[in-house]
Amino acid sequence: MGWPVAVVGAVLVLFVLRDVFHTLWHPTRHGGLSRLTMTAMWRLAKALPRRGAAGLAGPVAMAVVVAVWSLTAVVGWALIYWPFMPEAFAYAPGLRPDDHAGFEDALYVSLVHISTLGLGDIAPTEGWLRIVAPMESLVGFALLTATVAWTLGVFPALARRRSLALRISHLVRTHPTTDQVDADAGAAILDGLAADVTVVSVDFLQYAESYYFHDGDRRFSLAGQIAGAVSLADQASAAWHPDVRRSAAVVRAALDDLAAILDSRFLRTRGSAREVFEAYARDHGHLGGA
Incomplete structure (x- = not known):
């Protein structure tokens, strides 16, 4: 058993750290575990008949992601400790x-360290393990902090996003x-509308998980209102005032960028901006425009 099992444990820990890094601190499409979990929960929720x-x-997907991160880290460190129990522990x-040298005991030691409880009834005595165990406590603290920061972001x-949807709704309803x-x-x-669309585009890049939050009230749903912004930009592009036409072109550019982000990260339609927004509306249960 020995070192091969410990190496497997180290790989699991590094996998979790990589996923946390790409999900929270360097958002890309490489946060595989979190992205797959969020996508699976979204598809499952849409398939359920319950209204x-x-x-x-x-919200549930975020909780599941954090639970999977924590559980995988605990199991990874337990696999590091287990092959060296009981000889390397006091x-x-x-x-x-x-x-007290079984895998369940290694899990116990791992849970004690990642939760920073420090009970001390089973403690490493081997030199390198005395370094590894506090590192697990640091990772546990980092996971807790990252979860709070993720939620606050x-x-x-x-x-x-909901404010933008409501603003478009106000404009369209007049x-x-x-x-x-x-x-x-x-x-x-x-110009204000273009600025708000740009901010939301950045939010979808920085917090891709926000896509999987459904807004039931159509007035607050960007998926249900975004077509209204497209129509407004089309209407303004026919205006006589040059500043209005310029502003309409800026809105269209902002909408095109938003559509590109939605399509590359979530929808995969490879269509025009209007087709992407229609797919976005369908995916969130809003089949029309404004």
Whole structure:
């Protein structure tokens, strides 16, 4: 058993650290474990007949990802400890080393260290293990901190996305005519809309998990409202005022970038921006525009 098992444990630990790094600190499509978990939970929630299940997909998936990270790290470190028990460990009086050298005992030691409890009834005595065990405590603390930071990052991103959806809803519900849009005020509104779309695009890059949060109220759902922004930009592009036309072009560019991000990361339609937004609406249960 020995070192090969310990190497497997080290690989599991490194796999978790890599996934946390790519999910939280260097967001790319390489955070395989978290991305697969979020996608699977989203598809499962949509397949369930229970109404409102999709609304739980995002929060539950985040909890599952954190649980998988923690469990995999615990098992990985347990595999590092297990081959060297009981010889490389000191036991508290009353504990017989030979009776506490199984894998469940290694799991116990791993849980004690990753939770930073430091009970000390079973402690490493081998030199390198005395370095590895505190490193597990540091990783446990880092996982806790990363989970809090992740939560504090995702939910403000959701608030920005919902605010944009509600703003588009307000604009669409007023049914502005081309003449009303064709003014300095119209250009200012379009510039603000382009800025908000850009912020949401960055949020989808930085917090891809936010895609899997479903907004049941159509007014607050970007998937249900984004077509209204496209129509507004199309309407403004026919305006006479050059500033309005320029602002409309900026909105279209921002929408094209948003569509490219949604398509490359989540939808894979390879279609136009309008087709991507239609797929986005379908994926979130909103089959129309505004």
